Amino acid sequence: GAVVSQHPSRVICKSGTSVKIECRSLDFQATTMFWYRQFPKQSLMLMATSNEGSKATYEQGVEKDKFLINHASLTLSTLTVTSAHPEDSSFYICSARDRGGPNNEQFFGPGTRLTVL
Amino acid sequence: ELKVEQNPLFLSMQEGKNYTIYCNYSTTSDRLYWYRQDPGKSLESLFVLLSNGAVKQEGRLMASLDTKARLSTLHITAAVHDLSATYFCAPGDYNNNDMRFGAGTRLTVKP
Numbered sequence: 001g002a003v004v005s006q007h008p009s010r011v012i013c014k015s016g017t018s019v020k021i022e023c024r025s026l027d028f029q030a031t032t033m034f035w036y037r038q039f040p041k042q043s044l045m046l047m048a049t050s051n052e053g054s055k056a057t058y059e060q061g062v063e064k065d066k067f068l069i070n071h072a073s074l075t076l077s078t079l080t081v082t083s084a085h086p087e088d089s090s091f092y093i094c095s096a097r098d099r100g101g102p103n104n105e106q107f108f109g110p111g112t113r114l115t116v117l
Numbered sequence: 118e119l120k121v122e123q124n125p126l127f128l129s130m131q132e133g134k135n136y137t138i139y140c141n142y143s144t145t146s147d148r149l150y151w152y153r154q155d156p157g158k159s160l161e162s163l164f165v166l167l168s169n170g171a172v173k174q175e176g177r178l179m180a181s182l183d184t185k186a187r188l189s190t191l192h193i194t195a196a197v198h199d200l201s202a203t204y205f206c207a208p209g210d211y212n213n214n215d216m217r218f219g220a221g222t223r224l225t226v227k228p
Contacts, residue, residue, distance in 0.1 A: 034216075042220075042221075043219065043220050043221050044160075044218045045218075046216070093160070103165055103167065105165060106209075106216060107162070108152075108159050109159060110159045113157075
């Protein structure tokens with residue numbers, strides 16, 4: 001149980017295009033999902049917290065107009081990187097919190113590697 | 118703001134040796150998570166430590182939590198090559214959305 005999927009796993013795009021990443025909780029309902037970014041050889045940095053049916057909460061320094069987050073259902077959150085540039089190239093990881101689980105734990109998706117040319 | 122410090126950041130070990138990774142954090146947290154990350158992969162949950170004094174063991178890894186000292190340790194016993202990975206700690210609270218990660222400890226186990 002507690003499986004989180006992400007799609008796509010890898011994407012390469014041209015500078016200036018927009019890229020959408022999906023995060024799904026497959027076997028539980030997630031009222032809260034989280035988006036992280038990880039640059040090479042660095043730790044995970046929280047970008048935003050996504051609550052179902054409401055606006056996402058962004059961490060300081062993360063542009064909400066550039067990283068659009070939608071959490072339209074209890075099992076799906078999307079992150080859209082708008083007008084992507086090479087500096088947006090990174091490993092994006094989502095997690096979903098299983099409120100129905102015993103520990104209110106976050107479960108992580110497999111990640112999406114974005115390369116912007 | 119919660120700050121999380123892991124040390125060492127890099128660890129090269131011989132197979133069969135023991136070592137401990139330390140995780141210090143700056144504010145009160147009632148639980149702590151340890152994760153493993155292999156290159157190019159996402160996080161794999163290793164341990165969830167839910168209370169002061171909690172100790173959990175899985176194979177050659179043992180994790181402990183001292184909430185009063187704001188310290189968690191990940192002890193490696195008789196290391197094997199398969200343990201080579203990056204290990205992250207992350208303090209958290211049951212009702213708190215925030216989970217901040219340490220910088221990670223990159224472990225290399227040499228034959």
